[in-house]
Amino acid sequence: MQIVDNQVAEDGEAPLSDRIVRAISDAIISGDLPGGAWLRESELASRFGVSRAPLREALRLLEERRLIERLPYSGVRVIQLTLKMVADLYEIRAALEAIACQRAAQRITPDDIAALEAMLAAEGEQIDGIERDRQRRLSPIRDFHTRLAEIAGNDELLRLLSRDLWRHARSYYHSAWKTLSERSRAAHFEHVAILEALKHRDGELAALLMRRHIDHSRAILERHIAEQDKNEASAGGQKSE
Known part of the structure; x- marks a missing residue:
């Protein structure tokens, strides 16, 4: 899935970071990104066709929503169900x-x-x-x-x-x-x-x-x-x- 990398939303579309949040959360919900899967910025940027800045903002929002978690010295992964x-x-x-x-x-x-x-x-x-x-x-x-x-x-x-x-x-x-x-x-x-x-x-x-x-x-x-x-x-x- 490619997301056009424009910081300014066009035609009333949601901001780019929100669209990345939606794309990644949909991948988590569908099981394409299963619980415990590690998320690497370079791979996500390539997968969704976006740059690092809006991607990092999207990851911050996903962390707030408790769909992903950031582990010290390890990286970011999809939340594992407990x-x-x-x-x-x-x-x-x-x-x-x-x-x-x-x-x-x-x-x-x-x-x-x-x-x-x-x-x-x-x-x-x-x-x-x-x-x-x-x-x-x-x-x-x-x-x-x-x-x-x-x-x-x-x-x-x-x-x-x-x-x-x-x-x-x-x-x-x-x-x-x-x-x-x-x-x-x-x-x-x-x-x-x-x-x-x-x-x-x-x-x-x-x-x-x-x-x-x-x-x-x-x-x-x-x-x-x-x-x-x-x-x-x-x-x-x-x-x-």
Whole structure:
């Protein structure tokens, strides 16, 4: 992927450093840059066709967003997923998306319901393919969840979710894709149940179902990380023997 190296954005485009941030974060989320991968400025500059100055600013922004980390005397690498990171993120995400459901229940319109029903129908049609091909990527997490946050009508809530929470969640999902592909069917029916509660304007039930939905994904991710840690510890023990 090449990004035109102009410090001045043209035609209303985002500043170059922001476009580099988006390109690198997309590579992290897609798994092209996996957790623990070392990031070298020369390689990134060549890969994205940019100079060092905007690249360094982009790396600083990515570090602020906790997608990468800088280690003393070692360099910069993609953040490696830990149990605490998942627990912290999903605790906040569950609380905020529960609020979104409560607000959405008060504001949802027949047109909103029809659009969400069409979205979930399309989602349901993809499940068999997702389960057959575990390398297939999940649909962006923003589809159903973002639409509910938009319906909620709280711009600050949407900003908080969109800026970091969903990006991190998508990155986490891709890191555990083979495990989470098996969850696609259950997650779909959880979406359907949330929509049913919203159709009846039952904000408390929709919020409860959303919390459970997010907690189920969190539990699977935590098991995935624990298994990875166990395997790495076992491999390290074998090497030292």
